Amino acid sequence: MRKRRLIALACVLAVLCAAVALSLADAVSGGPILSKEQLNQAGMKIGVSTGSASMLIAEKELPNAEIVYYNDTASAYEAVAQGKLDAYVYDRRQMELAISSGRSGVRLLDENMDEGVPIAVGISPVTEIPDFTERLNAFIRELKNDGTLDGMFQRWAVDQNEQMPDIPSTADPQIHLTVATSGVVPPFSYYKGADLNGYDIELAYRFAAWLGADVTFKVYDYTGIVPAAVSGDVDCIMANLNITDERRESLSFSDVLYTEHVGIMVADTAAAASGSFWDNLRESFTKTFIREGRWQLFLQGVLNTLIITVLSVLCGTLLGFGVFMLCRNGNPVSNAVTRFVTWLVQGMPMVVLLMILYYIVFGNVSISGILVAVIGFTLTFASSVYSLLKLGVGTVDRGQYEAAYALGYPNRRTFFRVILPQALPHILPAWKGEIVNLIKATAIVGYIAVQDLTKMGDIVRSRTFEAFFPLIAITVIYFVLEELIGLLISRISISFNPKRRSPESILKGVKTDD
Amino acid sequence: MIKIEHLRKEYPNATPLKDVNAVIGNGDVITVIGSSGTGKSTLLRCLNLLETPTSGRIWLDETEITDPKCDISMIRRKMGMVFQSFNLFGHQTVIENIMLPQMDLLGKTKQEAYDEGMRLLRVVGLSEKALNYPDEISGGQKQRVAIARTLAMSPDVILLDEPTSALDSTMVGEVQAVIRQLAGSGKTMMITTHEMAFARAISNRVFYMNEGIIYEEGTPEQIFDHPQRENTRRFIRRLKVLELLIEKKDHDFPGMSGEIDRYCAKNQIPAKLSSRIHLALEEAIRQQILPGLESPRIRAVVEYAEAEETAAVTVSWNGPERDITRTGDELSLSLLKGIVSEMQYTRTGTDDLPNILSFEIR
Structure with missing residues (x-):
């Protein structure tokens, strides 16, 4: 017995060692990269941005290299600087901006990957605004003809003037324009303080004014932004969006706004660390929280995370409890339905469940991402609560039911007066664990356009070009939230534990001096 | 009602x-x-x-x-x-x-x-x-x-x-x-x-x-x-009479002890008498009879008389004639004699358990 256990332990250790060795070997090869040709070799690791034109170009032009897919650019920059990637190919302007804003340890090759990528507005095939494409193109032609479009590009992209011009909003809008944007691509779509800013945002305001519409922005990851337009969640995408053949299959595009290039970022081995640790930390802190009032973003993120968590816990607990009550007496229909839904919900990755709810189930309904997140997490939390109740109530001895029945308690009162009070002390600690899990699980709601704490961290990272500090900051915030909620639940647990009562409270209101 | x-x-x-x-x-x-x-x-x-x-x-x-x-x-x-x-x-x-x-x-x-x-x-x-x-x-x-x-x-x-x-x-x-x-x-x-x-x-x-x-x-x-009725009689008799069978050298003696306990509890036998029944059966069966047998078959019957507060015990076993009241282990025998009275050995020729030891415990 002991021998077998030792062998198992040895196997686990061996696998771990192998994994560590492999991840070490993962580090990239060879000396500095000087040209595009060098990238097209076996063993080269090239980062691309998922779904972008840079991804398609890299896949086509670098067939020998290994392509690694990134959803957020700040992580990719860090990977290059640390040598986890040989190169990252992406929008050249973005990368220049990052380097000029202080992203160190990386540099750009002079060469580009391509001759230029056209950028346009992506149009939802199911938008409810009539003649949308024609009107948008007419608007773009007008801006081109009077030089406004070039002026916008000059101001935002070349001069890097962050001032949003004054665009009058429509007084009595007859049309409602909903625009998907990314919020993480300066100078086109990004957060300045707590507000969206940039070329695409100005374009949206101008188009809305031109249409006689008001405008609502929804912020998506690039992985979710095209599905959002396809499902009709938004009317169009203004997010420095490349025209690619694949995207053309599901979306139509407006006339080209401007052309961007795909650049190549490699590690800059010459770069030396500067400043002391504390100076760097202070600088990171200032950049992440203070500058442009970015703490407001975090505050909003915390608020959204809390709203989703608290509502999901409340609704999930109620739902789970209700379902348990329906299934308690062994009704075959409700049990079968519950088993099926629990199986479905618990077996599915949470992010997939959320995406299905948001883009398919509620695809044609105008519904806020927060509500969808609450619905999704309510379902999973309810199934956890259901399982917990089943487990906890199962620990109560059969004799307790019989004693209550024999005294004349009806079924339902037996449950509430005798069984549940004894099950709760078993259930509450696990319930608390589920809540902490839930807080962490909500970190994926960025996929459905909810700006929770994690998403806000991504947004700030896209501005500060720092990989670590915002991540650590949000981790700390998560810990604080979990701790606070944990304290609250512990309080509740104590008050639910009947054995923690004092003798005085047990006989409150009774004269005992006899 | x-x-x-x-x-x-x-x-x-x-x-x-x-x-x-x-x-x-x-x-x-x-x-x-x-x-x-x-x-x-x-x-x-x-x-x-x-x-x-x-x-x-x-x-x-x-x-x-x-x-x-x-x-x-x-x-x-x-x-x-x-x-x-x-x-x-x-x-x-x-x-x-x-x-x-x-x-x-x-x-x-x-x-x-x-x-x-x-x-x-x-x-x-x-x-x-x-x-x-x-x-x-x-x-x-x-x-x-x-x-x-x-x-x-x-x-x-x-x-x-x-x-x-x-x-x-x-x-x-x-x-x-x-x-x-x-x-x-x-x-x-x-x-x-x-x-x-x-x-x-x-x-x-x-x-x-x-x-x-x-x-x-x-x-x-x-x-x-x-x-x-017949079944009632058998049940009542079983309540009053304890019958023990030992057919292996490594018999479950702790289990047997439990049976004796249950019997004593059922009949509300006083604690002193109960412990004597335990001791007497232990000495007679484990110390005296069992060691002399190759393939043992031993049957012990205990009957409690409530009125007199005495228990009558009969132990019978297979194998050759062996009067343990005379040839048994000295120390054990004296212990047994100390707690029982009217101890008697008989040998019957016809029974398949021909050796019979009977005694009374007070």
């Missing part, structure tokens, strides 16, 4: 009750006896529908409780039940266990419930434990609280399902005393038990259950002293 007609209870793999018919009058104290698995508990549990009968009808006064339209919770309030495993509510103190059902089900105020609860706790002698939790008191105390809780509902009938079987032998007495007091108060009671002397002392009627029916019923004297 209770009438049972053709009561039948089937499980997928057993039928503990085949056809039970009985009439229970006001103030009857009925003991239900029978071997394990003869449906004694099932019968009690069918009476307050903790088990749903497969067929048959039960009336409580004028109400047919097996009628699906009958409000069973109301019936159960009139029919208290005391369980083998006590089943006190673990999350409540002793006094709350008694107060809560009164407040929840009888609509009494907290003060009324408390006063009645304390009165009953005094009756069962546990008023000092009012604020203890069930897991802080002994088994006997738990069962007394459970009886008080049942009484607090002032039921017309009390069903006691082996109330002392889960108890340490040191605690049986305290619970029996409470039940005895209860039986004297004129309440209608039905009790299943293995303690025959207790049954004889408290009940006016005894049901012997066998083969899924009430096989024989009568007064304690009729059933215990003059049983009419």
Whole structure:
């Protein structure tokens, strides 16, 4: 017995060692990269941005290299600087901006990957605004003809003037324009303080004014932004969006706004660390929280995370409890339905469940991402609560039911007066664990356009070009939230534990001096 | 007041009750006896529908409780039940266990419930434990609280399902005393038990259950002293007579010791005599007879005479003639002689266990 256990332990250790060795070997090869040709070799690791034109170009032009897919650019920059990637190919302007804003340890090759990528507005095939494409193109032609479009590009992209011009909003809008944007691509779509800013945002305001519409922005990851337009969640995408053949299959595009290039970022081995640790930390802190009032973003993120968590816990607990009550007496229909839904919900990755709810189930309904997140997490939390109740109530001895029945308690009162009070002390600690899990699980709601704490961290990272500090900051915030909620639940647990009562409270209101 | 007609209870793999018919009058104290698995508990549990009968009808006064339209919770309030495993509510103190059902089900105020609860706790002698939790008191105390809780509902009938079987032998007495007091108060009671002397002392009627029916019923004297039917006689004899068989060198002696204990408990044999029976059998069988046998077959029969408080023991075994009263191990023999009297060895030629040792223990 002991021998077998030792062998198992040895196997686990061996696998771990192998994994560590492999991840070490993962580090990239060879000396500095000087040209595009060098990238097209076996063993080269090239980062691309998922779904972008840079991804398609890299896949086509670098067939020998290994392509690694990134959803957020700040992580990719860090990977290059640390040598986890040989190169990252992406929008050249973005990368220049990052380097000029202080992203160190990386540099750009002079060469580009391509001759230029056209950028346009992506149009939802199911938008409810009539003649949308024609009107948008007419608007773009007008801006081109009077030089406004070039002026916008000059101001935002070349001069890097962050001032949003004054665009009058429509007084009595007859049309409602909903625009998907990314919020993480300066100078086109990004957060300045707590507000969206940039070329695409100005374009949206101008188009809305031109249409006689008001405008609502929804912020998506690039992985979710095209599905959002396809499902009709938004009317169009203004997010420095490349025209690619694949995207053309599901979306139509407006006339080209401007052309961007795909650049190549490699590690800059010459770069030396500067400043002391504390100076760097202070600088990171200032950049992440203070500058442009970015703490407001975090505050909003915390608020959204809390709203989703608290509502999901409340609704999930109620739902789970209700379902348990329906299934308690062994009704075959409700049990079968519950088993099926629990199986479905618990077996599915949470992010997939959320995406299905948001883009398919509620695809044609105008519904806020927060509500969808609450619905999704309510379902999973309810199934956890259901399982917990089943487990906890199962620990109560059969004799307790019989004693209550024999005294004349009806079924339902037996449950509430005798069984549940004894099950709760078993259930509450696990319930608390589920809540902490839930807080962490909500970190994926960025996929459905909810700006929770994690998403806000991504947004700030896209501005500060720092990989670590915002991540650590949000981790700390998560810990604080979990701790606070944990304290609250512990309080509740104590008050639910009947054995923690004092003798005085047990006989409150009774004269005992006899 | 209770009438049972053709009561039948089937499980997928057993039928503990085949056809039970009985009439229970006001103030009857009925003991239900029978071997394990003869449906004694099932019968009690069918009476307050903790088990749903497969067929048959039960009336409580004028109400047919097996009628699906009958409000069973109301019936159960009139029919208290005391369980083998006590089943006190673990999350409540002793006094709350008694107060809560009164407040929840009888609509009494907290003060009324408390006063009645304390009165009953005094009756069962546990008023000092009012604020203890069930897991802080002994088994006997738990069962007394459970009886008080049942009484607090002032039921017309009390069903006691082996109330002392889960108890340490040191605690049986305290619970029996409470039940005895209860039986004297004129309440209608039905009790299943293995303690025959207790049954004889408290009940006016005894049901012997066998083969899924009430096989024989009568007064304690009729059933215990003059049983009419064959199976009853065998059961009563087995109660009074302990038979032990040893057919291996490595016999389960601890298990045998347990059997002796149970026999002594059933017949309320005094502790001193009980320990002597243990010792005598140990010395005679393990020290004297067993070592001389290659493939042992030993049969020991113990019969307790209540009137004289003596136990007669007969041990017979196979193999060649061996008078252990003369040839046995010295030390062990003197021990044996110290506690038994009238020890006698005989050899019969015809029996397959030809060696017979008999003695009496006082």
